[in-house]
Amino acid sequence: MLLAIETSCDDTCAAVLEGGRILSNVISSQAAAHAGFGGVVPEIAARHHLELAAPVVEAALGEAGVTLDDVDAVAVTAGPGLIGALLVGVSTAKAIAAARRLPLIPVDHLQGHVAANFLEPEPLEPPFLCLVASGGHTMLAAVRDHRGHEVLGRTLDDAAGEAFDKSARLLGFGYPGGPLIQQEAEGGDPEAFEMPVAMSRDPGLDFSFSGLKTALVYRCRELGPEGVAERRADLAASFQKAVVDQLVAKLRRALKKGRWDAVALGGGVAANGPLRAAVAELCERQGVRLKLVPLALCTDNAAMIGSAARWATPIPYPLYLDYDAFATGERPVDGPKTQGGLEFSARQQVRS
């Protein structure tokens, strides 16, 4: 049995897994705490994680109806993410594991999103193509086995969810922006404003969303505050369409490049209705199976971390005592492209 902890961004999460079966999956969202800022504030996130981590772990054990005596290993998100937030999860997980001499399994957050598809019921078996889009990351990955993934494309600037949040702020919506833009867009005309479909001429599979945001800034300036208020639904619909179009265009291109039988969608942006519909349509036309995990497994959660941990390398006690988290950007972008089970080295301990 596995206890998993995830604190890479603004959700404090813990889960208990028995093989690929979820016994509990507790998510304590901090969205309200960050709403007034229009985005995640790292210091506020870290403070909340410290308050919530232990109670959330206890809730996960309680909901699963187990105690730590039943747990064989502790899995934790080691990165990438907000370093202050990650440190709380890693410190908590290390202490829980060390006190009981249990192994620790550090997990790559993005491999977690991939591994959400391996969970029961109806686990998706590799190989498949995986699109992960959220507030923190946007990537297209080739998943050929359970242990890792190959990044085929990633965003060169903003993440898709980040673009939604920034645009929501421009249009005067709250945070998180995705659901609010989708809601507003329902009454709008997606063709009303022309938005650049970035990277459409780029032959690669990378994404870019900052140009879209800039285009929206110009439209808003042209319209003035009153015009924006009047055309808000059209602006939201046009912006949303441009994001969805780019994501789907790259997915289509990736499908063309390789031979894939299945596509999986993950990350918070996977909750977007028009994106789901567009991807479903694409998959149907191409005769490819589409796997959509439940929403609670799309957004950040600990069950997906536990799922990835099943194929990652456990670090036996006491070799992980000096294990450290790593922040977004700390891993060399041009490094080895296949990621998954995190390599570890018991560093020389420095004492004074």
Add this chain to the structure above:
Amino acid sequence: MIAEAHLGLSARGRPLHATGLLAEVERCVAAAGGWEGVDLVAVGLGPGSFTGLRVGIATAKGLTLSLGLPGRGVSTLEALGAGIGAAGATGERLAVLDGYRGEVFVALYDAEGTTIWEPAVMRPEVLAERLDQVATPPSVAGSGAIRFRDELDGAGGIHIPDDADPIHRVAARHICALAATGKGSEALEPIYLRPPDAERWRERDSFQRAD
């Protein structure tokens, strides 16, 4: 005392909380004969570096949860004050920690360890002015006293011991001793003394808008 460890900085001058703390905890516990011999996990709640506090408190919370042990959090300034007393001070004790950003974390305790000045964050010049109002100079120590020696030494007649004096270090044994006598709190809530940056900006923005 059975065992105590103190981790300084790495060779590159970085704190070792995240990589070093748990290993030292394990070594101290091993010296005590294992967790079976431990009744309480005590932890310094700050003030201090935000990251350092979170690693310390998250570790303590993880240990208490895992072992089913009670935990107790103690003010780091109070522990520093207790250390000043243990070093032989007979009067009041002024605990001054480096508060970063050009400020100090400070608290004043009497000879029995009772709080006279609640923990606060302030500029060293402001502390120097406050010290000028104090009748008898307290004994002083801490990383903030070292850092702002130029601003603080002599203020109100205080004398800051040599930088190398161990009195300046917060010792884990004083955290333990205070917790064992029931000081501090069961809730392991950090003492930040500062709102997160974003909240400060928001306050400032709304203040400017109200102007």
